[in-house]
Amino acid sequence: MGSRPTVVVSSPEHAKECFTEHDVALANRPRFPSQQLVSFDGAALSTSSYGPYWRNLRRVAAVHLLSAHRVGCMAATTIAAEVRAMVRRMSRAAQASHGGAARIELKRRLFDLSLSVLMETIAQTKTSRAEADISLEAKEFKGIVDKVVPYLGTANLWDDVHSSLAH
Structure with missing residues (x-):
């Protein structure tokens, strides 16, 4: 496909062979320079x-x-605090609008919630919920994700040029 070597597996028998007997040979994804x-x-x-x-x-x-222990550390109080922070953000958005209602991108809010819970649990970032809804670390990570994710998995000329030079 384009400048990438591609194999099309068209039968269930061959697909089974690819994902059982030869799964290690096919385990890697392409390594794009970007x-x-x-x-x-x-x-x-x-x-x-x-x-x-x-x-x-x-x-x-x-x-x-x-692990079960680490997941157990995601205490109900931590998750509840993050859910309350998300609800506060949505409430503020509604109050800021003139009609008392606001359009909310739920996908984004749920991503923020997941990120906050993970950062709180993994990195043990503690924030004062009265002062901030999300830790500085989570904000920084979120900023990086926002900048990088749209470019991952998309085709770009730079990857094609560098890949063809390597071969």
Whole structure:
């Protein structure tokens, strides 16, 4: 497809073979130069190549971030505090509008809620809910995500030029 070598698997038998017997050979995604720049040369779990490093990252994520203990640390009080902060933000948006109602992008609000809960749990960022609805760390991370995500997974000429020069 374009300048990328592509294999089309057209039968269920071959698809099963790809995802069982040869799954390691097909486990990696393409390594686009632009993604390498924003992911510290593929250092993140979602961008690293399958192998010992990726397996170690996965183990750390499973044991330290997603373990029953860590998930249990996401106490109901933490989640409740984040939900209250989200409701306050929506209430302020409604009050700021002249009719007492405001159009709210729920997808964005739920992303903010998830991010706040994760930052509170993983990074143990504590904020005074009276002063701020979201920690400085979460705001910084959110800003990075907002800038980077629209470009990930999109085709761009820079990736094609650098990939063709490498081959």
